[in-house]
Amino acid sequence: MYTSHILGNPLTVNQKGNDPNSANWRSRTFTYDSVSHLLTANNPESGNNTYTNDANGNLNTKTDARNITVTYGYWGTGIIESDGSGNFQREFIFSGGKRIARRDISTGNVYYYFTDTLGSAWGRRTC
Numbered sequence: 001m002y003t004s005h006i007l008g009n010p011l012t013v014n015q016k017g018n019d020p021n022s023a024n025w026r027s028r029t030f031t032y033d034s035v036s037h038l039l040t041a042n043n044p045e046s047g048n049n050t051y052t053n054d055a056n057g058n059l060n061t062k063t064d065a066r067n068i069t070v071t072y073g074y075w076g077t078g079i080i081e082s083d084g085s086g087n088f089q090r091e092f093i094f095s096g097g098k099r100i101a102r103r104d105i106s107t108g109n110v111y112y113y114f115t116d117t118l119g120s121a122w123g124r125r126t127c
Helices: none
Strands: 002-004 010-015 026-032 038-043 047-053 059-063 069-075 078-082 088-095 098-104 110-115 121-126
Antiparallel strands (some): 026 038, 047 059, 078 088
16 A cells, blocks of 8 residues: 655655554655655665766765765766775666666676566566
């Protein structure tokens, strides 16, 4: 069960399962700015996360419930993710707006992402 605002973004999502008791549902809540950029996400698994965007609307930072901030940088067709100390963690490569690969910088492992003809992700392979 979910609710959304006028632009279609989810505001609340309740996982009910087969339990009619709302006290046992797993609820998620989200807030957005006026142009639909995600500002906060509160999830049972990770607590409250906050997000900031740069002037172009790209995700700039994500701060989790432990107050750990991940920073994102953009170049050409990729995104670099760094931890709160500025150490690069992961690099994501996109083509046609879809994520096609990720490289974990500390290990050098590369993961390729695959989709079906509808664009749904269906697999990941390490090379």
